[in-house]
Amino acid sequence: MEHYKKSLMVTLIIDRIAILCWIACIPLVPLMARWYDSYSNKEPIFVQFIVFVYLAMIPAGEIIYLLNSLLSNIKDGQIFDKMNVKCLRIISYCCFVISALSAVFMVWRFLAVIVALAFAFMGLLLRVLKNVFEQGVVMREENDLTV
Numbered sequence: 001m002e003h004y005k006k007s008l009m010v011t012l013i014i015d016r017i018a019i020l021c022w023i024a025c026i027p028l029v030p031l032m033a034r035w036y037d038s039y040s041n042k043e044p045i046f047v048q049f050i051v052f053v054y055l056a057m058i059p060a061g062e063i064i065y066l067l068n069s070l071l072s073n074i075k076d077g078q079i080f081d082k083m084n085v086k087c088l089r090i091i092s093y094c095c096f097v098i099s100a101l102s103a104v105f106m107v108w109r110f111l112a113v114i115v116a117l118a119f120a121f122m123g124l125l126l127r128v129l130k131n132v133f134e135q136g137v138v139m140r141e142e143n144d145l146t147v
Contacts, residue, residue, distance in 0.1 A: 012071050018064050022057065029053045045108045052105045059094035066091050080136035088130035095123030 025032075033049040066087045073084050102116035 008071065008075055012068070012075065015064060015068050015071060019068070022061055022064055025057065029057075042109075048105070048108050052101060056098050056101050059097045063091050063094045066094075080133060080140045082137055085130055085134045085137060088126055088133055092123045092126035092130060095119045095126060099123060 029050055032053070033046045036049055037044040037046050070084055070087045070091075073079075073081055073087075078084065096119070099116045099119035102112045102119060105112040106116065
């Protein structure tokens with residue numbers, strides 16, 4: 001049980017670091033776009049890069065926030081809870097949004113297909129996990145009624 005608590009705490013710390021990184025990236029996007037254009041051997045895509053990254057940061061920020069909520073609920077012992085099911089559902093939708101944005105970005109850089117497929121796969125895995133949690137909620141509610 002001690003290992004479980006340590007693992008949960010480490011994950012919460014990583015999520016909080018991710019929040020800080022997300023915030024720090026907001027003003028750095030134009031610098032990243034300039035850097036990318038300077039090292040790319042293809043036509044410059046400064047504006048497209050900035051638009052893509054800022055649009056993708058919206059669902060990414062939502063994912064980080066909801067992961068924090070999910071981990072806090074688990075820390076408080078609320079595992080098979082309707083709120084966790086809702087968090088997982090929204091996180092999966094956010095993954096699909098990032099996947100769709102990456103698919104559009106493939107017009108300029110084909111390798112964005114890797115990001116699109118990775119986020120689509122993560123979204124699918126999260127949908128499966130959401131269904132498991134949803135079934136766990138139903139079973140917990142049935143168990144609470146039989147006591």
